[in-house]
Amino acid sequence: MNQPAALRSRAEGLAAPLPPLLAEAEHLAATVLLGEHGRRRAGMGDEFWQYRPAGPGDEARSIDWRRSAQSDVHFVREKEWQAAQSVLLWVDDAQSMQFAGDGSHTSKGDRARVLALAVAVLLIRGGERVGLSGFTLPPRRGELQLLRLAEAFNATDETPDYGTPEARGMLPHSRAVFVSDFLGDLAPVEAALTKAADRGVKGALLQILDPQEEAFPFDGRTIFESMSGNLRHETLKASELRARYLDRLAERKARLADLARVTGWHYQCHHTGESAQAALLWLFRALERVR
């Protein structure tokens, strides 16, 4: 008797966060003008591209008779090329992404999901196929895919402290976006990128950091714990550690940038204290450049 009701209430609870996330992503995506990333050449597609005089080899059925009737030459109606590209997203859902610093801005995970979904919105509007790397959500097109993506982003599973990129299921020569804080072990990242490069997949690495992680504004006796509490480090004077921490962070960023350059990817570091729009623009342009 109450099974349908329980199911429905659970479904609604599940669905509740979707519209805001989607709306926020769409709101962010709306700020990007779509005009620039057209294919700009004739090809398969729905949109009119140009009339050109028919040449030898053109099928008779491809001649646009209405246009040709206005003059003595036969014209062929060309459509814009709209070859669909597959873009695979990997958004780090590890616990470290839940860090929100001093609470004055969103957590890294929120920012990562919003950015990923926003870029998905843009890509799907541009007619691309978007999916998640791995096998959970293969790339598809259409608005419905956005809802599926949003649902996938909101899935709450028990996750490790630091995430490892998912490089399986990548279609050759597709595009990929990895969004993470890249604070964990870099070896899986390197492996994933190498594998992607092997398959001719190019894309963007977006590192999202909290301002506190960038500035390390701590002093005094402190016990630092990872988000799950598995890792801990105690210091008597945190301020002494600042310089060395920042060195390590810079070293990590440099290594990520190196990896990206070697594999033909793009790397960018984004802070949650900054505007998400800049990151979205960069992400979009990075995907565009690859094409």
Place this chain on the structure above:
Amino acid sequence: MFTLGPIGFTAPWLLIGLLALPILWLLLRAVPPAPIRRRFPGVALLLGLTDDETQTDKTPWWLLLLRMLAIAAVIIGFAGPILNPQDERAGSGPLLVLIDGTWADARDWQRRVDRVDALLAEAARSARPVAIVQTTDLPDEGALFQAADAWQSRLAGLQPAAWEPDADAVAEWADSLTGNFETFWVSDGVDRAARAPLLDSLERHGTVFVFESPRPVYALRPARFEDGKIAVTALRASTADTAEVPITAIGLDPNGVERELALATAEFASGEGEATVELVLPPELRNRITRFAVSGVRSAGAVSLTDDSLKRREVALIAARDDREGLELLSPLHFLRQALEPTADLIEGNLLDILLANPDVVVLADVATVAEAEQDALLDWLDQGGLLLRFAGPRLAASDVSRVEEDPLLPVRLRAGGRTVGGAMSWGEPKALRPFPDTSPFFGLSLSDEVTVSAQVMAQPGPDLSERSIASLADGTPLVTRKRVGQGQVVLFHVTANAEWSTLPLSGLFVQMLERLAISTRPTKPAAEELAGTTWVPEDVLNAFGEIEDAGNMPGIPGEALADGRPTATQPPGLYAGEERRIALNVFDNEMPLAATSWPARIAVEGLTVVRETFLKGAFLMAALALLALDMIASLWLSGRLRGPRSGAVAAVALALMLPQDVRAQSPDDALALAATSEVVLAHVVTGDSQLDDIAHAGLRGLSDKLFQRTSVEPAQPIAVNLETDELSFFPFLYWPVTASQPQPSAQAYAKLNRYLRTGGMILFDTRDADVARFGSGSPEGRKLQELARPLDVPPLEPIPQDHVLTRTFYLLQDFPGRFSSRDVWVEAAPPEAELTEGMPFRNLNDGVTPVVIGGNNWAAAWAVDERGVQMYPVGRGYAGELQREISYRFGINLIMHVLTGNYKSDQVHVPALLDRLGQ
């Protein structure tokens, strides 16, 4: 007890704990503050990083110091610090605390009480029974030894007395003491004869300790006259150094306020115990002095009350025109001058000029008639208590004054001519005086045979002659008669003031009689025989602190006791009033000596200073607590817990607490005041109905325009007045349209309105319902008007009479229409005594402006114009309507003229012009 400077410790061993502080320093340094747990994903980057030094995170030095101080305060606090620790006074057994309790104690009574309090506290600690005795307030017998606590509660009630202790009573009391006891004698520092025997008898019972204040003792002797100056002698007890003592003369100024009238400085030479100050003051000022006091000394001994002996009467001497030039001894005033000069201030001159100086006595020597103006002035002066002293003489005998009717300035009617006895041309012997009757003020004066009368003016017999004669000759004919006039009196000597008619002016009796009449005053205190049998009632008494108190219902004292001259408990120092004069009883008379005490060497004399033990334990522990609280806050701050989102709220709360209360609102809008006062402005009351307010505003605008065009009143734009917030006094005129729905003004607004009406403002109430209702007929507006006006201070009203000044202040009017034309306009009622005079077109009516005009003619609507000067509302129909509007404007103009000019047109001076205009 272990002492360290002024601080002692009850548990000094605890102070060893202070040695542990350096160890604590090390310990506190070694213990870092509690770690803070932070979630931080970047911990992955931190793994493997080690601290450079193991104790890098040490407590800051100031926090360490704070904690050290807190611990030191705790240690010292528990060691029981005492400021000014007192050594216990060795001694046991009963304790007698003897306080002199005289006037000399009053100068620092509180310190004595404090000292005794400290002694009692000591006695309480060693559980000694205590008795407290004041030498001026001795118990009946012995001393009552009680627990010190019991006395301590009574200590505050002890008061010094303003008199010296009674030597006999003290000796008697000393004899009644029994048992052994120690004595603490709190001495006042003044030497007395009774002191030595008392000391002897006290020492028989036990040791005597003396407590004495080193502060100087000052006293004043009564002020006296010396060669026309006031001499005040100041005394002091210790004669060691030179000293300057300010002495003030205090009295009532002409406004009846007590103030310092004069200030002098008595300079004591070294070794001298007395210093005399001489003051020269005008008689007016001198007679006002009520007491002298040593400034800044609160003691009855340092106050000297003055009495009549210091007062000198002002006596005006007036004789008839002197036609016998150069004959001094025959001058009618010569003997008077001789008799009065030592004791009174004499004035001579024109009678009217003299009366301006308000003398106490006017002497008319053989002056028969006075001019009418002078007589009136004299009678006024007599009514206020003057004494007119007249002497007979040839002129009075020859004149017709008081022959048929009694002259107001003579006590009796006189027979013509007078009589002469015992002269060369008459029979008989010169008459002697009859002894004075006991109703006479001269009663008790001794007669001498040498006083004879050879001529006199004779009084007409009458029913009140015997009552009025206060001295008579041996044959019963009156010699001196007296009559009371108002508060004053007229006294007639039936003989001359020189020796022509009698030998009286040559005798001492003459001076005594003048004294008895209070014409002259005697300089010295009366003798005991003189005062025998009289009773003196205290008027003011001095307390020991030299303050004057009302005597209240204190019983009178016999004159003998007063003559004795020493104040006691039954006769405290003060001012005593008898029948004719007042005598001051001061602590010091002219003989009493003042000297410092000289104790035998075996007696220990201590000062009065009390150093109180102050227990500092609480203060130290409080300081430790405060420091620990500070430490808590500092630790929180150091560990970063005071930062973050909540710190803002904390700071806001702290700031809010520190901010002063909001400042008072600014004074009423200056802009309104300026607008209302720089030009004449008509104003209307804001009713809250915006449409109605607009009509009122437009109406006043129309009226202002018309006033501007037709009269010299040039009003500015009208102003809307809010009764609750705006000041009303700027506006000469308020238009108040009444609606049934307007709110009742507040009590403050009514107070403002009533003040406005009382100070000449006018309110025109307009119920605007004259088309449907008669005045007072109970329309909603009428009822509201009654409600509104109930708290107002409105005088009786009447329908506007035909001769009201409103009918002619500018235009001659009989109707007062507005948009409606009703005759019901009410103004302040004319006074009931206003009568129509024959031939006058109007009555002489009330002064001032009627404070209210009440009607229902909706004047504002008739007056209203818009910005372009176009009439806003129709009045009546056609030409008749326009005429009505014109009349309503005229009413408005008359009203404003009435407000601004008052009853000017009510003046009868305008009658001819008005009659001319009325065509009569």
